[in-house]
Amino acid sequence: MILCRPRRSALGCGFAVALLLGRAQAAQGAPDLLDPATRAVETHLGNGLVVLTLEDHATPVVSFQMWVQVGSRDETRFTGLAHLFEHMMFKGSENVLPEEHARLIEALGGRVNAFTTRDFTVYHTDVSREGLPAVIGLEAERLAHLSITQSTLDSEREVVLEERRMRTDDQPEGRAFEALFAIAFVAHPYRWPVIGWRSDIAAATVEACREFFGHYYVPNNVVVAIAGDFDTAQALAAMRASFGPIPPAEEIPRNPTLEPEQRGERRADVEFDLRSPLLVAAWHAPASGHPDAEPLDVLSEILSDGRSSRLYRRLVWKEQTALAAEGAYWEMKDAGLFTAYASVRPGAKIERVEQSLFAEIDRMAREPVSAAELEKAKRQLEVGLVNGLATSHALAARIAYDVVTFGRIRPLEERLAAIRAVDAEAVRRVARSYLGPSQRSVVRVVPPAAGAKSK
Amino acid sequence: MSAARTPRPSRGLALLTLAAALACASPPPPVWKRPPPPVPDAPVVPEGALHRSELPNGVRVLVLEDHRLPRVSIGVTLRRGSASESLSEAGVALFMAELMEHGAGRRDALALANAVDQLGADLSVGSGWDSTTAGISGLSRDLDALLGILGDVVLRPRFERSEAKRVRDEALAGIEQSKDDPATLASWNAAAAIYPGHRYGLPREGTRASVARLDADAARKLHRRFFVPNDAILWASGDLDPAAFAARAQEIFGAWSAGPVAELGPPPPDPTPGERLIVVVDRPDLQQVRIILCHEGIARSNPQRVGASLMSDLLGGGGFSSRLMESLRAESGLTYSVGSGFSMRRWKGPFSVSTFTRVAEVRRVLDLALSVIERFRVEPPGEAELVPARTLAIGEFSLGLETSNAVTAGLVDLDVYGLPEDSLDTYRSRVRATTPAEMAELAQQLLHPERMAIVLVGPAEKLVPQLDGLGPVEVLKP
Numbered sequence: 001m002i003l004c005r006p007r008r009s010a011l012g013c014g015f016a017v018a019l020l021l022g023r024a025q026a027a028q029g030a031p032d033l034l035d036p037a038t039r040a041v042e043t044h045l046g047n048g049l050v051v052l053t054l055e056d057h058a059t060p061v062v063s064f065q066m067w068v069q070v071g072s073r074d075e076t077r078f079t080g081l082a083h084l085f086e087h088m089m090f091k092g093s094e095n096v097l098p099e100e101h102a103r104l105i106e107a108l109g110g111r112v113n114a115f116t117t118r119d120f121t122v123y124h125t126d127v128s129r130e131g132l133p134a135v136i137g138l139e140a141e142r143l144a145h146l147s148i149t150q151s152t153l154d155s156e157r158e159v160v161l162e163e164r165r166m167r168t169d170d171q172p173e174g175r176a177f178e179a180l181f182a183i184a185f186v187a188h189p190y191r192w193p194v195i196g197w198r199s200d201i202a203a204a205t206v207e208a209c210r211e212f213f214g215h216y217y218v219p220n221n222v223v224v225a226i227a228g229d230f231d232t233a234q235a236l237a238a239m240r241a242s243f244g245p246i247p248p249a250e251e252i253p254r255n256p257t258l259e260p261e262q263r264g265e266r267r268a269d270v271e272f273d274l275r276s277p278l279l280v281a282a283w284h285a286p287a288s289g290h291p292d293a294e295p296l297d298v299l300s301e302i303l304s305d306g307r308s309s310r311l312y313r314r315l316v317w318k319e320q321t322a323l324a325a326e327g328a329y330w331e332m333k334d335a336g337l338f339t340a341y342a343s344v345r346p347g348a349k350i351e352r353v354e355q356s357l358f359a360e361i362d363r364m365a366r367e368p369v370s371a372a373e374l375e376k377a378k379r380q381l382e383v384g385l386v387n388g389l390a391t392s393h394a395l396a397a398r399i400a401y402d403v404v405t406f407g408r409i410r411p412l413e414e415r416l417a418a419i420r421a422v423d424a425e426a427v428r429r430v431a432r433s434y435l436g437p438s439q440r441s442v443v444r445v446v447p448p449a450a451g452a453k454s455k
Numbered sequence: 456m457s458a459a460r461t462p463r464p465s466r467g468l469a470l471l472t473l474a475a476a477l478a479c480a481s482p483p484p485p486v487w488k489r490p491p492p493p494v495p496d497a498p499v500v501p502e503g504a505l506h507r508s509e510l511p512n513g514v515r516v517l518v519l520e521d522h523r524l525p526r527v528s529i530g531v532t533l534r535r536g537s538a539s540e541s542l543s544e545a546g547v548a549l550f551m552a553e554l555m556e557h558g559a560g561r562r563d564a565l566a567l568a569n570a571v572d573q574l575g576a577d578l579s580v581g582s583g584w585d586s587t588t589a590g591i592s593g594l595s596r597d598l599d600a601l602l603g604i605l606g607d608v609v610l611r612p613r614f615e616r617s618e619a620k621r622v623r624d625e626a627l628a629g630i631e632q633s634k635d636d637p638a639t640l641a642s643w644n645a646a647a648a649i650y651p652g653h654r655y656g657l658p659r660e661g662t663r664a665s666v667a668r669l670d671a672d673a674a675r676k677l678h679r680r681f682f683v684p685n686d687a688i689l690w691a692s693g694d695l696d697p698a699a700f701a702a703r704a705q706e707i708f709g710a711w712s713a714g715p716v717a718e719l720g721p722p723p724p725d726p727t728p729g730e731r732l733i734v735v736v737d738r739p740d741l742q743q744v745r746i747i748l749c750h751e752g753i754a755r756s757n758p759q760r761v762g763a764s765l766m767s768d769l770l771g772g773g774g775f776s777s778r779l780m781e782s783l784r785a786e787s788g789l790t791y792s793v794g795s796g797f798s799m800r801r802w803k804g805p806f807s808v809s810t811f812t813r814v815a816e817v818r819r820v821l822d823l824a825l826s827v828i829e830r831f832r833v834e835p836p837g838e839a840e841l842v843p844a845r846t847l848a849i850g851e852f853s854l855g856l857e858t859s860n861a862v863t864a865g866l867v868d869l870d871v872y873g874l875p876e877d878s879l880d881t882y883r884s885r886v887r888a889t890t891p892a893e894m895a896e897l898a899q900q901l902l903h904p905e906r907m908a909i910v911l912v913g914p915a916e917k918l919v920p921q922l923d924g925l926g927p928v929e930v931l932k933p
Contacts, residue, residue: 059857061857099781102774103776103843106843109494109846109851111851111854128853130491130492137485156788160791162788162789162790162812163791165742165811165813166791169742169743170742170743272740275634306571307564308569309572313568320625323625345632376569376572383574383575386525390857391857392857
């Protein structure tokens with residue numbers, strides 16, 4: 001389960017192989033890549049389900065991913081329902097016993113898992129080509145005939161409560177980001193954690209799960225991506241036969257709430273028994289698909305990527321007050337955040353870390369970045385794109401993400417061109433527009449004594 | 456290959472089968488209930504892609520050509536790591552490795568960082584228990600610059616005093632920070648419980664006391680001991696020309712002069728622990744208890760390693776299909792995750808079962824876990840349980856080798872442990888050859904629930920009362 005999607009890993013979610021490289025041209029300038037995703041075929045079934053296929057026989061793996069366009073932002077009564085429901089998808093259907101889905105995939109030598117974000121729920125399976133027909137059959141079976149019973153719900157909610165304790169309750173970082181989203185958003189559903197509040201997980205009902213299934217687990221709310229070693233015609237025939245008969249929904253309900261403008265800094269302390277306090281901050285930034293995404297990406301590279309980055313050099317290397325310090329742009333469907341993170345060295349003053357962190361961010365708005373830093377950041381982003389092209393899994397994730405986010409597969413060239421077009425003025429402009437103190441939310445995770453002192 | 460083993464039905468038989476199917480007129484079974492089709496073994500390394508050679512000074516060179524993406528990864532691996540440290544200098548290998556990234560050749564720390572970042576490259580020096588690796592990756596057109604940086608870092612690290620102090624202070628802070636993480640606390644204390652007095656019993660990062668003693672001289676001395684060409688593997692994978700690479704490698708690493716190979720550390724006590732012991736690391740604030748059950752496992756060179764791994768997969772694996780997962784998660788909702796595994800090293804690293812649960816259920820989880828392990832010895836898996844486990848192990852293996860970087864890492868690892876070069880190629884047939892009898896024998900040999908160390912991280916006040924009758928309990932501060 002992930003919280004939302006940092007841009008860098010969105011880039012890093014590259015694709016499989018069979019990438020054609022213009023080797024003569026590669027000697028100069030940026031890498032000349034033919035984006036394999038441009039070969040992807042988009043097929044619409046009669047019930048609205050979108051299938052993306054990208055065949056590539058240079059890899060021994062096929063990745064099958066079902067992206068359901070529902071996340072915690074769609075929850076109404078019980079927070080955490082989207083994620084709890086993700087777990088219920090493994091608890092049996094008309095022709096498959098509880099837990100049998102995963103066991104059958106593993107018996108094919110496949111790897112299966114799922115995750116939920118604020119915007120999506122993703123079920124992914126990587127397997128050899130021989131296993132694909134069974135994967136398609138099993139995936140359609142649970143979309144068409146899921147069983148939700150009181151007893152499976154009761155045992156699975158305990159599993160999810162353990163997951164919550166592991167990721168959030170007993171983890172300083174989990175605590176920090178849960179509190180950060182809760183103050184950065186006051187109205188939009190992004191304010192609650194994907195895993196949900198404990199009391200809601202404990203109270204969620206079978207009826208609520210069934211209603212959720214009926215509303216969102218419908219073919220016209222699903223994008224399937226298949227990438228790697230498989231036969232497109234056979235896969236599409238299997239998809240039509242198994243997913244084709246599932247009826248679509250007429251309407252898919254969405255929460256209408258938009259986040260109002262933030263006027264003034266917000267702060268919160270979380271007390272936790274820890275040696276290395278944490279400081280996290282968030283500024284409102286554009287939702288996915290905005291042209292300011294690339295300047296924000298470049299800005300976060302300059303702040304955070306590598307030992308020569310500004311935050312590492314100042315907080316970790318020079319002042320030695322932090323063990324890690326970074327900033328990142330996170331895009332989501334309805335809104336974005338620019339977040340900053342620093343883990344404070346035991347014994348160092350968190351106030352000093354905060355001062356330096358925000359000074360570096362303010363400096364982005366004041367002074368233009370140097371030409372050398374700009375070039376370095378662009379190069380780092382470009383190499384990240386190339387590195388993200390290595391596996392079928394990453395390829396399937398990227399084309400599915402593009403389609404559910406932008407409504408189309410964005411060619412790599414388009415992304416590279418947007419990165420190359422960023423200049424120092426654009427970086428300064430986005431810093432000024434988005435990263436002001438009055439747009440900021442700040443959370444500190446500190447030991448109880450320090451928390452008491454600062455009150 | 457598998458198809459050759461499948462008997463081909465005669466036409467007459469096929470017609471009969473068809474007639475029988477029509478007569479019954481029952482719907483065909485769903486596709487997932489049909490027997491899984493055989494998966495042919497794709498070669499681990501494509502024909503002609505792997506090139507091995509040796510420089511005159513003994514550096515073994517391994518190049519895996521893969522032109523699918525315009526990128527390269529290159530590195531130097533030595534066959535000594537943290538296990539070769541003395542107890543009083545625990546942590547020095549990681550300290551040296553980190554310091555190697557803080558300046559080399561003509562470049563000081565900042566200049567080196569700039570040189571790496573300007574290429575969009577990734578430089579990383581690190582140590583495991585049994586090896587130390589300096590590696591760098593980036594675009595293939597920057598290969599020459601990447602090799603130049605790698606040569607500097609491996610052969611000419613600066614080990615400046617000011618940087619050494621920085622790295623030492625950061626390492627000390629890192630050790631303290633790690634204690635905030637319940638999982639790290641559990642694994643450090645599990646190692647301490649079963650390897651007292653041995654290097655395996657301390658974290659690879661070292662301790663406050665051992666790291667506080669480290670300085671630039673200690674790093675320089677270790678570098679001299681570890682980095683000798685006659686113990687080095689120079690590896691490269693990606694979009695490069697093997698002949699040109701070998702020539703350039705000779706220019707950069709050819710003058711590196713040979714020396715004695717650093718000694719291995721001594722083997723740990725075996726078996727260990729001799730009897731059941733329980734350690735509670737007191738974290739009163741935690742809602743969930745981290746649990747590790749462990750004792751000695753097997754060495755990486757053990758000829759039964761493939762069978763032993765499969766046995767562990769069946770017991771606790773990492774997937775959804777193991778006996779422990781079934782018992783602790785699927786049937787009872789007591790945890791989100793449970794795993795088991797051997798940490799195979801030069802000597803016998805730990806075998807451990809790890810999980811976590813809410814504070815009130817610790818005893819139930821311990822009783823269940825111990826009884827599942829005991830039952831595994833009494834009722835070892837039969838062929839029906841083994842069939843899907845074999846397929847999963849083979850499938851995981853193939854999925855894990857999708858990239859040439861992963862294949863190269865696997866080949867270097869074989870070299871580090873002196874295992875046969877064809878071990879990756881023969882892996883799948885060795886998995887297929889495992890038998891229920893072998894599982895039964897390995898379970899008797901390698902699982903000893905009665906003398907496992909049990910390590911719990913959580914609120915001692917609520918945990919200790921749950922542990923009656925399980926064994927002697929020691930409560931520690933983090």
